[in-house]
Amino acid sequence: MTSMESAALYAGIFVIFFLLLKGRVGLVRSGEKVMFGDGGNERLQRAQRVQGNAVEDVPVTVIGLLALGALVAPVWLIHALGSTLVLGRVLHAVGLSGSSGGSPGRMWGTLLTLISMLGTGVACIWFAFA
Template sequence: MTITPLYAGLLGLLLLVLSFRVSMQRRRHMVSLGDGGKPALQAAIRVQANFVEYVPLALILLVLLELSGQPPALLHALGAALFLGRVLHAQGLTSNPGGKSFGRLWGVLLTWLMLLAAALLLIVRAITGL
């Protein structure tokens, strides 16, 4: 296995960046627990939490696809979609904490499309053996 570890590593680094952003917002606003009603801190917390909600299952799906022998190009496309989706989501929600943005929309869509494609591929593989 070489493809999933690449994306797991990249996503691990991204989680560290997102966690650091939460810590810096906490320090800036002097809030140790909760969000203190600060929109920038609320956004940073949600970006990090959203990442943690989606990425673990997505990586499990990706590793199962890799173990099932799916083509490397497909695995890279799914991994890249997940990584780009998470970066776009973080950028979009950070730049516009209270509303809609290009990054937030496309970040969520890329993440969902990756999950959908990976899940369907695994279901087809399980049913048909392909």
């Protein structure tokens, strides 16, 4: 697997992940009979925030992974950063879906996401100058 193929793998994983999050919002919206906004419904608000948090963090990091692929960064590095991001986002989604307060999933998910984002940013700068 090349660097670019590795990066594309994570882009594909997150396209599917986003579809799952979008589908979950739709199911909750339908189940709670709220067709616009959140209707003050906490369950729908949580589902929307799970999706919104992913939209805030994932795209810029995936762009970074694709840049690393284009810069022919080591495949192991792209997999380390990408899999950390996947694990972080899944943990965060599960943690926030279950509770609007703090939870281990939310805490670890946030931490792993931040580590992946920082690592991707630093790696992009490093390989741009290498």
